[in-house]
Amino acid sequence: MSTHPNEAALLAMITGRADELAEITRDLIRFPTINPPGDAYRPCAEYLGERLRKRGFDVQYIRAEGAPGDTDSHPRINVIARYEGGPGPCVHFNSHIDVVEAGEGWTLPPFEGVIRDGKVYGRGACDMKGGLAASVVAVEALLDAGVPIPGKLEISGTADEESGGYGGVAWLAERGWFSRPRVDHVIIPEPLNVDRVCIGHRGVWWGEIETLGRIAHGSMPFLGDSAIRHMGAVVEAFEERLYPRLADHTTVMPVVPDGARTPTLNINSVHGGQAEPQEGRLPSPVVADSCRMVFDRRLLIEEDLEAVKGEMRALLDSLSQTRSGFRYHLRDLFEVRPSMTEPDRPVVTQTARAVQQVLGRPAALVCSPGTYDQKHVDRIGKLRDCIAYGPGILDLAHQPDEYVEIEAMVQSAQVMALSAWALMSGGK
Numbered sequence: 424m425s426t427h428p429n430e431a432a433l434l435a436m437i438t439g440r441a442d443e444l445a446e447i448t449r450d451l452i453r454f455p456t457i458n459p460p461g462d463a464y465r466p467c468a469e470y471l472g473e474r475l476r477k478r479g480f481d482v483q484y485i486r487a488e489g490a491p492g493d494t495d496s497h498p499r500i501n502v503i504a505r506y507e508g509g510p511g512p513c514v515h516f517n518s519h520i521d522v523v524e525a526g527e528g529w530t531l532p533p534f535e536g537v538i539r540d541g542k543v544y545g546r547g548a549c550d551m552k553g554g555l556a557a558s559v560v561a562v563e564a565l566l567d568a569g570v571p572i573p574g575k576l577e578i579s580g581t582a583d584e585e586s587g588g589y590g591g592v593a594w595l596a597e598r599g600w601f602s603r604p605r606v607d608h609v610i611i612p613e614p615l616n617v618d619r620v621c622i623g624h625r626g627v628w629w630g631e632i633e634t635l636g637r638i639a640h641g642s643m644p645f646l647g648d649s650a651i652r653h654m655g656a657v658v659e660a661f662e663e664r665l666y667p668r669l670a671d672h673t674t675v676m677p678v679v680p681d682g683a684r685t686p687t688l689n690i691n692s693v694h695g696g697q698a699e700p701q702e703g704r705l706p707s708p709v710v711a712d713s714c715r716m717v718f719d720r721r722l723l724i725e726e727d728l729e730a731v732k733g734e735m736r737a738l739l740d741s742l743s744q745t746r747s748g749f750r751y752h753l754r755d756l757f758e759v760r761p762s763m764t765e766p767d768r769p770v771v772t773q774t775a776r777a778v779q780q781v782l783g784r785p786a787a788l789v790c791s792p793g794t795y796d797q798k799h800v801d802r803i804g805k806l807r808d809c810i811a812y813g814p815g816i817l818d819l820a821h822q823p824d825e826y827v828e829i830e831a832m833v834q835s836a837q838v839m840a841l842s843a844w845a846l847m848s849g850g851k
């Protein structure tokens with residue numbers, strides 16, 4: 424009996440399952456797993472779990488009890504399915520099952536999974552139910568290849584990635600589901616394009632700056648102190664001192680697109696003074712005593728989060744020194760440290776090799792400008808052997824008329840099957 428699958432036959436088998444791949448994607452899209460609030464997690468997880476149970480997987484449903492948003496009406500249900508083959512390593516495919524709301528501007532129904540012109544349309548098609556379906560077809564093809572599975576295969580469908588992963592991968596990682604010895608390699612089929620292997624992501628710091636003033640009558644602003652003018656000074660200091668410094672950074676992270684290879688700072692919102700006047704009403708004449716800015720600072724792997732916070736605080740403190748009456752509060756809202764695995768890890772090299780084999784061109788190693796669940800696998804699970812690899816175009820994620828190309832799903836399923844086999848066989 425052979426111990427190695429006939430690779431040409433394996434790839435042909437997956438090509439022959441293109442329709443099935445599209446149908447699984449369609450079925451998954453039909454569960455409107457919108458987060459927030461976290462709808463339809465249970466039926467979506469059960470669809471996945473029951474399919475894999477029939478193929479000999481041991482299936483567990485794990486509710487993230489007590490996680491943010493977990494209630495009896497919206498339980499945070501995760502599914503993990505495991506196939507015990509030989510003594511080789513465990514390869515885990517992790518997909519989030521939640522999607523963002525459909526939003527406006529669709530020309531097709533967002534939760535029907537319309538299949539047209541070689542594409543499957545719907546919310547979550549590319550981010551990331553198409554990738555989940557590809558991983559299912561990849562592992563099923565390995566089971567059908569006629570040779571014993573040399574290691575272990577896992578597929579998970581997890582909750583709440585779009586809201587930080589605290590009821591999903593983070594919760595599971597805290598309980599050992601994403602650590603050795605259970606798991607050796609994790610592939611997250613996020614939509615990074617079929618020819619790219621994503622080795623990590625930038626970090627995030629969201630914060631709020633509030634400048635303080637003193638209220639007075641608007642006809643005599645000299646009697647007060649405008650918090651909005653103080654915020655203007657903050658924005659000016661960003662322009663003159665902070666943005667040029669951010670643009671100066673270089674990084675080893677191959678972030679795509681290129682513009683994200685420096686740290687970035689977005690000003691999400693600025694609100695000062697009274698609320699916007701309602702239609703037909705005049706505003707009251709007062710000097711603003713408070714102005715708030717929410718910002719979104721993205722970090723490179725070379726940056727230390729505490730140092731980044733210190734840089735912001737130093738800038739604000741310098742305004743306190745130079746600007747009469749300047750007072751502020753700085754609050755943390757959310758933070759994620761950057762994560763990047765080493766390019767010579769087997770999960771990277773074997774997936775890149777499989778891309779070359781399937782597509783006939785070298786894989787690009789990239790990093791994501793935004794964050795995804797790799798941070799939890801790395802930081803909590805202490806597992807460095809994690810990448811994102813999957814079909815679909817990242818730019819389409821969260822857009823109206825989101826779609827995934829069936830051909831890209833087939834190709835990525837082929838890559839996943841070859842990579843998983845090599846990793847379970849101990850390939851370096």
Ligand SMILES: [Zn+2]
Nearest residue numbers: 550551584613
């Ligand atoms: Zn995603």
